Amino acid sequence: MKTTPTRVVVAVDQPLVRGGVCALLDAQADLAVAGQAGWAAEAIRVTAALAPGVVVLDLGLSGGDPAELVGELTGHGARVLAITTGHTVALVARVLRAGASGVVLTGAGPVALIGAVRACAAGGIWLDPAVAGDVLCELLSQPVTGQATAAMVRRLTEREREVLELMAYGLDNAEIARRLFISDLTVRTHVGRVLHKLGCGTRAHAVVMAYRSGLVRVEAAALT
Incomplete structure (x- = not known):
């Protein structure tokens, strides 16, 4: 029985990077890119209009505070996978508290990104191992x-x-x-x-x- 692919919105400011992420996700049988955004207001508008299952959100997206943007997107019923070139425990904690379902570093590679999107779509939590380690160390401290x-x-x-x-x-x-x-x-x-x-x-x-x-x-x- 054929299942309906998970609809994904890719919100990344750099066009080349955004195009690469879209091509990668669209190549998966269980994922389909429904829309794209290059800045915060557009990400909110596209998510509200298309009701995707997952939004892949670049935390460096211009035009808004990352945690507030996560809150806006989850308010439209989407699960948010945050991607970032760097991170701090404080930033990770903020976006998770705001409702993000996962955080992945851009250097993690395509296999990790696909797995993270699938985990978020399935209702799980996905944390990049480096991020998870920092969060756990913070908890231990x-x-x-x-x-x-x-x-x-x-x-x-x-x-x-x-x-x-x-x-x-x-x-x-x-x-x-x-x-x-x-x-x-x-x-x-x-x-x-x-x-x-x-x-x-x-x-x-x-x-x-x-x-x-x-x-x-x-x-x-x-x-x-």
Whole structure:
């Protein structure tokens, strides 16, 4: 049975780079470039008009603050994969809090970019290994949080904690469903309840709470 390709908007300011990303994604049977944008206002307009599943967003796009732009795009129902030539933990944290589903460095290569787009489209979180390492190091440098955070996580049901743990390991909804032998719809329901109970607007925020509460250890996540 043939599936409908995921529609993607590519928002990159440099025309040559944008063209290369579009050509790469369009060559994949399960992805289709629905539109392009070269600056922030255009990215918002195109996303609102085309309702893509994923927006590949250059964090250096002119005309807007990166985190605010991510918030605008996710507000139109799109998942955002942020791409950047460089990064800081603060920038990554801001765009993830704003709702980005992934961050990838431009030097990661085409295979990583395709995998990242697919992961975001499937409802997962994708972090470039270099970015993930920095974020985890930042988490480790902070004091253990948490009685309030840990208490909130403990109030989740056993199944909801299982789902949150697998989210923290980087699994998307389909992978969680296979691991737990439940349907994708059931996973989506559990994820929604986890976000609601933890007061999180994004999966990334919930994952941070999983680490800070002690539910997931960095060493265990690294070995998964």
